[in-house]
Amino acid sequence: MGKNKTFGILFIVTIIFLSFSLRGKLSGEKFDSKKWKNWTESEMEFSTRWDMMNSLRNNHDLKGKTKNEIINLLGKPEFEETNSEFSYYLGYSGRGINTGRLIFYIGLDGKICDFKVYQG
Template sequence: MKNLRLIICTCLIIFFTFFYFKGKISGEKFDSKLWKTADLNTENNMSLRWDMMNSLRNNFDLIGKSKKEIVDLLGKPLNEKSFIYDYYLGYSHTGINTGSLKIIFDTKGRVSEIIVWQG
């Protein structure tokens, strides 16, 4: 009886974990050229940048980079304030939510924080 409960609990955990992470983990490799040239208004590219976010965060150490290095890597931001660059990420695979990447710079012009926003 204990073994049956353990098997059922394990299956339920796996089942719910799969649905929780479905659409949140992407295998899309970050490509600077694709990122810069993506037309996020087309159906094929609506979530391209969002899909590349995990690869960008995991494989590129953005903290400490200069504004020029960020623009070289990601292109010109959608909104550019003195200490914040905003990049539109497109649809996030969770309903009609879209996302944005906020890159925050310190007073020396180096990346100090990265925020991924979804809503």
């Protein structure tokens, strides 16, 4: 195998590895609690919450917080399905007409045990 071919294969493998490693780690916009709380779904701000999601996930320990701590950070949730689940509307994802929600799950101890971001 030639030197150029080996370099090419190594380069491609490195790019693939980096794309999987960095997936979900690159922030679009730094999380801003005030901006999140005051967000309105307008043409200028369709994806504001989506753009802040990676920063929110990567820079705030959401698991283990109480519902009141999350409300203090993100404002009143748009949806409260049950006593153990509440969520926030994220608006358009910037990928076509997909929208999403950030859903929090409350454990028996009254603290956030998990959260998920749904797009669809």
